[in-house]
Amino acid sequence: MDAILLQVLNGLDKGGAYALIALGLTLVFGTLGVVNFAHGALFMLGAFCAVTFQKIMTLSKQVKDESITFFDAYKEVPYLEIWFGDTGAAFIDWVVPLSIFMAIPVMLAIGLIMERGLIQYFYKRPHAEQILVTFGLAIVLQEIVKSFFGANPIPTPAPDIVAGSANIGALFGLGDSVVYPYWRLIYLAFAGIVIFSVFAFLQFTTFGMVVRAGMADREMVGLLGINVQRRFTIVFGIAAVVAGLAGVMYTPILPPDYHMGMDFLVLSFVVVVVGGMGSLGGAVAAGFLLGILQSFASMNEVKAIIPGIDQIIIYLVAVIILLVRPRGLMGRRGVMED
């Protein structure tokens, strides 16, 4: 029982990341009709927003280390600590969550530039060309990041106070075997909040209403004389922010490197297909579902029965779904079916 709970929890945080990326992917597909292979790169860029913020905040000066008296020793002390003392140190400790405030405008700007500068010219082009051009863009973005930050993963720790683990098992009266890092719980809650905000935004604002109508029938909305185009540009920006935030908060779980975007992109595409192209709810549900399935598949008991299942489970599910229910779990009939 507790093993199952543990696997569900383990799957949830990864599922949260899948869900957030897939949400933006399907939002862009549903509105702009563009298959964006550079969406994973946005996730990666988000993560590197956190890295950049950390780098800036920890800009350091060499200071003589007073604790060593035998010889002249120097240590690096961040300016923030020098100027603000303990407040500065606390600020540095909280650098990952704080970098959200930097990531939102940055990612929004990147999204808008990308849409206006490139994507808008590909609305009417065949899907194959959309895939190819965004694939090229993804390579360019990740190589740029690589040339700035190097090829190695960069550790970006969570704040000290949440560095430990929660004893979830005790909470449910299941003994002490179910421990779960606090940060993953935070990630889960964060993913939930972001997903909820996006849905609420689409559900309860006029802007969202137009976007949803546009997703259902673009021409009809166009006929109403509403400028859907500008709204869709903003939708792309929102998708970029969502992917970026998913990346920022994921950094303590997985130290970011330049090709993390590609790894997540392929999986997120599979998630979108499983959920149903153009279905927001489907993307979220499939994200969590596949995350959980993946963590179950990596249990030793399961691997003993079907060796290697942990490596292929997501793709296998995608293949089966595509064959028996091509519109995905929650996709509408007729969306991209043949």
Next chain:
Amino acid sequence: MENNTVLNIAYVDKTFGGLHALSNINLQIEQGKTHAIIGPNGAGKSTLLNVCVGRIRPDRGTVNFGGEILTGKHPHEINQLGVARVFQTPEIFPELTLLQNVMLPAFAKRDGAFRFNPVKLLADERDIEGEARHVLEDLGLGDQMDNPSGSMSRGDKRRLELAMCLVQHPKLLLLDEPTAGMSRADTNRTIEILKRIKERGMTKVIIEHDMHVVFSLADKISVLAQGTIIAEGSPDEIRGNPKVQEAYLGGTHE
């Protein structure tokens, strides 16, 4: 059911999300005749044709073609039985030349639904090419045979599509508004062509709005309105039928 019936549509029902597109359609098409189906927009004419060629599966009922049940068969299987179709919006191969456009259906007729023969060169397929040239010349497209078909006028595209059907010598030809968007001259030319094939004994089902076309070609007319056949008979009978006039007036005034 009469003995010389080739196409027998029996008890066909089709609903789209609660909307009755076709309800209990019974229709017999006789060998060698031209049967026109007319009716106001949204009467279900195209749906009926789509049921015949396997594009739409009816909820109930069957379509029988020369002893073969068509319902549930794939479009290519139905074509291989000898049913060819001209679409409402021309479906051609825009990237290919006119000649290639017409050679393809000729291949389908000769080789069946699938044949893998990479050893043969296209240039050696003299018979097929000859047949295609012949049909194109017959339809007055001989002078542009080697042009790409995508840049032709809409009327020419329709004529090309007709050529693609005729090269197969189908037993049954289904035409969905074959003259829509054509000039008067082109329309008359198409009527001439269709009259000529009638003499060869090909059975045709034609959907048409242009009454000039209908009355010049049809041996028999069925009138479809709101998914049911409201009248059937010879052109003269239909012309004088008050129900038909009512359906048309009702249809256009809505």
Next chain:
Amino acid sequence: MSFFKLSRRDALMMLVFTAAVLTMPVWLSPIGAGYPDLVQKFAIYGLFAIGFNILFGLTGYLSFGHAAFLGVGSYTAVWSFKLMSMNVIPAVLLGTLAAGLFAVVIGFISLRRTGIYFAILTLAFAQMCYNLAYSVLTPITNGETGLRVLREDPRYLDSMLGVVQEAVPLGNFFGINMQGYSGFYFCAVMLIIGFFISVRIFRSPFGMKLVAIKSNQTRMRYTGFNTRPYVLVAFVISGMYAGMAGSLMAVTDPLAGAERMQWTASGEVVLMTILGGVGTLTGPLLGAALIKYFENIFSAFNESALLDAFSFLPEPAQHFVVAIVQPFVGEGWHLTLGALFMIIVIFLPGGLVEGISRLVRRRGKSGSDNAGG
């Protein structure tokens, strides 16, 4: 001899092609690309791209998983070296065949869908192969280390025939060592055969039917064609080309690693094909050669080499240019590749061959205009 028949124009093209490929080491040496390792790569990747073009160029089905067939070809060839013989003929035949069988299975399933779904399905299959090659299939693939030929491998066929084993086992063609130029010529012959088959497919009714499927699949169905087996055959043929390319990689360097199956490798062949020209005969080969050439040249540059290259400039300008160029070369070669990808798709979706013919046409037109005016 109908099999070898070609129209006069194609026969001429075939002749020029053969001559050009066989003399590559000569005419490519002035640009520093004449050495065996590189021309060999041109031939192998050219074969891969020509095969990919038979699927993508003719039918329009975009596969994002063709690297899997490359990998299968490589692994099979190495196993043929290990278990049967160091002779390259069985290795290439088995590698091609194994990839073909593999393509039958993957194609049969993936072709139940079209468009982007097809792309995702092939991608999913290739990723599965890649992940499995790294994990549970380690007994077959030797995981991260890669599968290599060892001296103590049984090689039953060789020992049966009493072939003497070398201290370092290398691929051979009935005694001719497949290193250096002999390796290139073996690959070149395979490339010429592959190109010939591709020309024949392009010029056959079968090829025209594939183009028609790309042009209007619905019309094809209502014209009486069962389109799925046609695309499946194209898929399998292109998978076999990939398998042959993979086995040739093992022929010239007897080892195989899973990284050959990664989806970025699938992306690379797509790029080669579109760079040269989708659906053209020679385009894919041109694309493959260009990419491999620039990869080789660009990735070899480091800062000092760059400073040398721009030494003709005055010093401040030299440093400035080097600073701009540097991110694009050496380690940054992939950046150039990605940018190239975008530029081609945005400005020249028809690829270089179309671009060139457009230029030629324009020049011809302006020439005739001048003559007329």
